[in-house]
Amino acid sequence: MTTQVTACTDPRSRSDGLGWVTRAVFGDERVALTVGGDPPAGHRPVARYAVVPSLARARFLLPLGAPRATAASLLAYNALRPPRVRAVRAALGGLSRVGALRRAFPTLTVSVPAGEEPAELLLAERLAVALGGAPLYAACGVRPPDPNHKPTLQLFAPDGRPRGYAKIGWNGATRALVTVECAALRALAEVGDVPDHPATPKLLAGLDWAGQVVAVVEPLPSRVRGVPVTDRPRIAALLAVARRGRAAAPPRPLAGSPFLGRLAAEAARAASADPSGARAVAAVAGLERRHGHTTVEFGHWHGDWVPWNLGLHGGRLVAWDWEHSGQAVPLGFDLAHDAFQRALVLQAEPAGTAAGAVDAQLDRYGDRLGLGPAQRRLVADGYLLEMWLRTWRLADGGAGWNAALHPSLLDIVEKRQTA
Structure with a gap:
């Protein structure tokens, strides 16, 4: 018989980001979480975290007990972060090296019932077993509650060496994304050394845990640097991702393609x-009427090809976050996505302007992918419809509608089909 732990100091009862993250990471009700003070009677502490900067404005859960691991959780991959975030993390890293975090910030104590194995109740302990059994320290960022976000644990050895990243799929939408990434990384590991293909972190473990789907991905290279947002599209890398070392596939008509069949099935759902x-x-029927006889090459795509998912290490491109990847899509989808997301996210443009950016980028670089005017129009129209269906899949999985894309993307698709 299990005993449910309830305490006024338990952050899982909160409605903010700290509550959301602690519910996802410490979901077993037998686990006790206390801020300050002692664990409940009959429990033994197994981990402690600094809540930075405060309970009310929590942004990090930083592991205590191994100063090098604590410092590494703040300083690793700082070159990928904006300058202001980098400076804050550097200052906190200095405090952690001298063991000052416990005095400066609230301490969250994690404890389990006496006699219970931590690896049966705590995800971080279970991940340590999956990665060979050596002790791990887990750090976690805290974000506002969002059904489309996935809590991510940064895993470190006691000496500060990065051991991996664990993404937690906790609802229908995020479980599906983590499942896709696990499958994508397994498949990419079998591709081999393909010229111009970006380096890809390996999947270290994939597991189901207490109703969650968890992917543990190997650390990025320590000296990886972000790709400048002003960089031009890397066409050779996009082709390598699409073809995976194979020769170019012969173009085929959109009508009767597996891609169009999938769109029709998803629209029906x-x-x-x-x-x-x-x-x-x-809209799917309109896409077929307008472009059904247009032939195009089909292949794989990353699915979220944007500067913030790309880096450079030793002169080679590195790509991560493959959770939207797929196959049998028109060649050029990643090029379209890059333009759409740069306009939508980086420039805060509305979806209509972002759709125009897709057309402009395909017109500028499409010939290097073998796309003529008709193929470029097919790719743009198909991509925008694909993006609305992605938006619907996330909403249907519990993430809610993305107000920037729904219903505006359907409006845009319909207008383009009647232009």
């Missing part, structure tokens, strides 16, 4: 679940 899905069904 959307129509059965949401009134706007009927518009998606019509």
